[in-house]
Amino acid sequence: MIAYLVLVVVVGLERVAELVVSTRNLAWSRARGGREFGRGHYPAMVVLHVGLLVGCVVEVLVADRPFLPALGWSMFLLVLASQALRWWCISTLGRQWNTRIVVASTVPLVRSGPYRWLRHPNYVAVVVEGAALPLVHSAWITAVGFTVLNTAVLTVRIRAENAALATVTA
Template sequence: MENILLGAVGLTWAIVELTLRVRDRVRGKGGTEGDRGTRRFSGALLMAAVVGAWVLSAVAGRHSPLRVPGLEAAGVVVLFAGVVTRVWAVATLGRSFRTTVEVDVGQAVVTSGPYRWVRHPSYTGLLLAALGLGLGFGTWPGLVLCAVLPVVGLWRRIEVEEAEMTRVLGDAYEAYKGRTKRLVPGLW
């Protein structure tokens, strides 16, 4: 049952991501000049983590020492929480959300919804979703891949994005940075 739920929520996540890309194109937004290759890099590492964890799960036997039984249900819950967090962040930003690093001149700093706790809740959602898949696929190496590679991919992207936000939004964004964490409320 957990495998079906994991697949259904994973497919929902993929549809959300595809929809965001299509939405950018339809609106004539989503230029990648400002992101310095970070969308491609972070996306590649995310895909490598998910595909790697899936392959490990597929080749590891039921009684393999790589397998950690009982993580599947937790994986579904964490994956679902990640997708919900991502969608909530996108909905809160509305037309200002893009899959690329772009900030509209005159755009206000959003501090409502999940942005009241962290500066990058859509990335928090991505990281939770990847971690959920790592748990759901049920191997230790797969879990490590899904916990580490997406963070590596987003680290530089967040730096690039925050520099652009500071450049365009100025003191208002600096003040916001001073009172919120990047990805994890109260920690980081």
């Protein structure tokens, strides 16, 4: 149980690191004329991601969810894979990456790294992590709840991001 709590805290600290990088990159994009799209859904996305971390801990503690080795270790590997994919996306986009949807028409679209194969690879990482992190310790209600709510948020976000990207390619 302690190891799981440490994992959730580490993932939370990783989110803080993302926000530091995002804030720096947001300033860089705005300095180059970056325009933000889809601002309205951002608070819901933040609440959802904080809720994932809180839900992981609360469900395991309150419902006394067990660690099932076959499930737990396989989900842990998926959590690690999702983190690797996320940071591959961040490093590939470089200064263009942030947690908001900001595009500068003077900066070309990135078509390397995971973006060679997928238009939104970071969201693959989000989906996988959102299901896998709770299931490391059998928190299935959190996994299902996050997945359902995340589907709604990502539907809005991907539409907003596609509209933003269309302004660059147009």
